[in-house]
Structure formats: C-alpha cells, structure tokens
Amino acid sequence: MLMLLTVIIVNYNVKYFLEQCLCSVRKAIGEMTVATGERNVEVYVIDNNSTDGSIEYLQNRFPFVQFIKNSVNQGFSKANNQGIQKAKGKYILFLNPDTILPEDAFTKCIAFMESTADAGALGVPMIDGTGQYLKESKRGFPSLWVSFCKMSGLTRWFPTSKLFARYYLGHLNNQETNKVDILSGAFMMVQKAVLDKTGGFDEQFFMYGEDIDLSYRLQQSGHQNYYFSDCTIIHFKGESTRKDSKYVRLFYKAMVQFVQKHFHGELAWLYTGLLEAVIWLRAAITVVSREHGERTIKYEGTPAFYLAGDDKSGNEVRSVLTTFPNYSIIAIPEDAKEWIFCEGSSYSFKQIIEQLKTCPDWLKPFIHASGTYTIVGSHSKDQRGYAIVME
The missing domain is CATH 3.40.50 (Rossmann fold)
Incomplete structure (x- = not known):
C-alpha cells in the first residue's frame, strides 16, 4: 500500500527521549489523518543494538511503530538505509530520536513540498531544550573558504556576515523560508522519487557528514533543499551523540571523507590537510567528556x-x-x-x-x-x- 509519508528514526540508547518523540509523532499522524481523511503514515524505528532495553520498553507503548533491532551498531547511515529499503511513502522523513514535533509538522511540511515544484528536500528551524535556536538548522556548502571561516573563528566573530558566516548562512533570516545548501539529518524530509535517483545515505559515513553528503547529492541531481521556516521542532542536541575528543575526531574525519569524495583539483590536498590538522588540534583542546545515552x-x-x-x-x-x-x-x-x-x-x-x-x-x-x-x-x-x- 502506497503511503504519503514514511518516518525513519535511528535509535541508540535514548529510550526515554524517544518515548517523548514518538508521542509527538503520534499526535502529528493524528492531525494529518484528520486533514487527509486516511491514515497514510508509517513509522520505522531502527535500533542500533541499544543496551538500555529500548525496544522492550517502547514496543507495547507504540503499536503503530515498526521496530527493527540490529545485532550490532550499524551506524546512522546504514541504519537509515535499512528504513529506506522498506519505505512505501511518497516522502521520507529522517528524524532523530531526541526530537519533539508540533502537531501540524507533517501537514505543513508536506503541503510545502507538494506546492513547491523544485523541492527535493526540506529542513526546519530547530531549538534546543532551553528554546535556543540551533544554527545547524540551515547550512551552506562547506567549501574551502567556508570551512576556513568556520574553523578559524571568523564565523563566530561575524555571525551575520554573508562573507564570513556562510557555514550557518547567518545572513539569512531564521524566520524566513529560503533555499539552502545543507539540511540537518535530525529532521530531513525528502521525496522518495528523488532518493531513488540519488541513492540514500553513503555508508562510508558512520556518524556525521552523511547529511552534508546527501544534501549535496540532492542539489547535484537538480533539486533544491529548502529551509522551511513555518515549523519549529525541539532537538535535544547531543542526546544520541557525544561531545568529547572522539566526537571531534569523528566529525572532522567525516569532513575529510566528504572532501575526498567530492573535491578534486589542486586545492583538494590543501583542504584535506587543513581538516586533518584541525582534527588533532580540536581533539587536544577538548576537555568535555561525556557518555552515551541519558x-x-x-x-x-x-x-x-x-x-x-x-x-x-x-x-x-x-x-x-x-x-x-x-x-x-x-x-x-x-x-x-x-x-x-x-x-x-x-x-x-x-x-x-x-x-x-x-x-x-x-x-x-x-x-x-x-x-x-x-x-x-x-x-x-x-x-x-x-x-x-x-x-
């Protein structure tokens, strides 16, 4: 049976946050069911071998969710691709487990996609658990100059500059809908037909960088990525990741992989070398150490x-x-x-x-x-x- 929307959530050891997320997803499904006159949303939770009993805790509470348990941690990209293989929706929403949606999220986002002919994918404004706007809700393409500004601190010093702040597109109003380069994998709605052409997430990206790579390939296929300002979600950022030296290395390793995949020519070696240097510099000065999960x-x-x-x-x-x-x-x-x-x-x-x-x-x-x-x-x-x- 053809669905209008498939929601794919990859979980790892955040069952209590995922519980709240699924409650909001259930309400959003209810509102869309009223709007369309039929229940046309399917939800997959791909569990990456959680050790906190996530599936056992959640399965009976949310019978509308199809749970898939991996015996090993497959990583974010591979787990999402498992969901894509099963998806029957016209649109696919990749959603983090540590998010909360407004009730009208699905109806508004799908209405925008349906009315915007060149839209291949859509992202939304995100706030953290204290209501602060998350800058990664919209991002620019990480060219050599854009990456240099981000890593050198110029982006932080000139947060609204069109020249220096393109990493987070600081010159664009957070409250206005715009075409952007990069969408966040925490909430990314994509046309299934477009994914069929571009392929899903590149599985060489175990964690981080996969949303940048997919966003870039969507653009290369002739479609636009939109930052849709009329729907804000909560993203308890970092709940299913860690912000220690290992995180820094993984993040910049992903950036190196992205450069090696998409950048060619005489400046590619300079870009790669710069990123590798930053990996060790940032890892050396990182003093915050955290564990996975809640x-x-x-x-x-x-x-x-x-x-x-x-x-x-x-x-x-x-x-x-x-x-x-x-x-x-x-x-x-x-x-x-x-x-x-x-x-x-x-x-x-x-x-x-x-x-x-x-x-x-x-x-x-x-x-x-x-x-x-x-x-x-x-x-x-x-x-x-x-x-x-x-x-």
Whole structure:
C-alpha cells in the first residue's frame, strides 16, 4: 500500500527521549489523518543494538511503530538505509530520536513540498531544550573558504556576515523560508522519487557528514533543499551523540571523507590537510567528556518545580515525582527555576515549543507527554540531558 509519508528514526540508547518523540509523532499522524481523511503514515524505528532495553520498553507503548533491532551498531547511515529499503511513502522523513514535533509538522511540511515544484528536500528551524535556536538548522556548502571561516573563528566573530558566516548562512533570516545548501539529518524530509535517483545515505559515513553528503547529492541531481521556516521542532542536541575528543575526531574525519569524495583539483590536498590538522588540534583542546545515552536526574537538596500546561498530565507528573525523596511544587511561576511543561488535551506540543522560545536564560525546562511516566529535559546543547522516570 502506497503511503504519503514514511518516518525513519535511528535509535541508540535514548529510550526515554524517544518515548517523548514518538508521542509527538503520534499526535502529528493524528492531525494529518484528520486533514487527509486516511491514515497514510508509517513509522520505522531502527535500533542500533541499544543496551538500555529500548525496544522492550517502547514496543507495547507504540503499536503503530515498526521496530527493527540490529545485532550490532550499524551506524546512522546504514541504519537509515535499512528504513529506506522498506519505505512505501511518497516522502521520507529522517528524524532523530531526541526530537519533539508540533502537531501540524507533517501537514505543513508536506503541503510545502507538494506546492513547491523544485523541492527535493526540506529542513526546519530547530531549538534546543532551553528554546535556543540551533544554527545547524540551515547550512551552506562547506567549501574551502567556508570551512576556513568556520574553523578559524571568523564565523563566530561575524555571525551575520554573508562573507564570513556562510557555514550557518547567518545572513539569512531564521524566520524566513529560503533555499539552502545543507539540511540537518535530525529532521530531513525528502521525496522518495528523488532518493531513488540519488541513492540514500553513503555508508562510508558512520556518524556525521552523511547529511552534508546527501544534501549535496540532492542539489547535484537538480533539486533544491529548502529551509522551511513555518515549523519549529525541539532537538535535544547531543542526546544520541557525544561531545568529547572522539566526537571531534569523528566529525572532522567525516569532513575529510566528504572532501575526498567530492573535491578534486589542486586545492583538494590543501583542504584535506587543513581538516586533518584541525582534527588533532580540536581533539587536544577538548576537555568535555561525556557518555552515551541519558542519565536519570539526581538532586542535592529539595527540587522545586512549577507545572505548566494540562492538569491531567500534571497529575501524571506528580506521580513521577514521587520517586524523589524530597520535592516541592511551586504555585507561583516566578518562584521556580525549573518548569515542567505538561502536554495533554488542553496544552499541545506546539504550545510548548512556542513557549520554550520565550524562556528566560535562568529557566530549566522539562517536558512531559501525556500518558507517559517520564519527564525529559536538556539544559545545554553541549551536555547530556536528564530523564526523570517512575519505574
């Protein structure tokens, strides 16, 4: 049976974040079903040999999802290609497990793709768990000059310059739809017919660089990549990756692979040499070390939360919080530094996303999806997030 959309999610040891993600996917499917009059979305979760019992935890909770468990970690590219081989959708959405979508994500994005003749792929604005805009939502082609500006710090010093900030396309308004070079693999919607021509992800990229490579090949095939500004998602960046020296080496190794694959001529050797030098320089100065996956939260003292949103969902939160030896719920918002946004029938994921955009810097937000016994949050894009769990 031909589907309108196939959603492919590759998971590795982030079952609690994936649970919240799938709750938002279910709501987005529901809204699109109402809009089209039929259920025409299929969802695949490809599990890369997680050791946290992801499939066992999630399978009964989400019967609409088709779970595939790999016996070894195949990497991001190969696992996504497993999903492509099974996909029946006119469009394919590659989605990270540590994301949360608004209810109208599918209807809006597909409507844009249907009405834009030259659109081969689409990405959207992403915010982190504190509401901060993620610059990698749109990127330029990593030419020698663009890469030099990024690695030398010029991009950081001149974040809106058309000359120096092309890596993140800082000269383009974040709130406007534009054609861009590179889309993020955290949320990338692609025409299946286009993928049939270009092929899926290049499996030489185990992690990182695969979205750059695919975006480039989509452009080379004569299609456009669009940054579609009318749909914002949460991406708890880094939940399924790590930001230590190994991450730095993997990232720049992927860039070297990209250069060797697509760059030719007398400057290719210079570009490759520059990237390899940066690998060791960045790895040497990286001092942040993290582990894979989530961590359950531990407090010293008495945590105090303000519950915002749906009352029924808030009662579920109270049940989860009973796992704490001591906690308090604050009635006055201004008195609490930690808010839990409770999604439910009277408070949508879209409302949570819009409110996160206005969060003050001091606020530590968490999110709870109705019907779950989990609360998740990430208070820095460079640190692992937290999961509060009742088990």
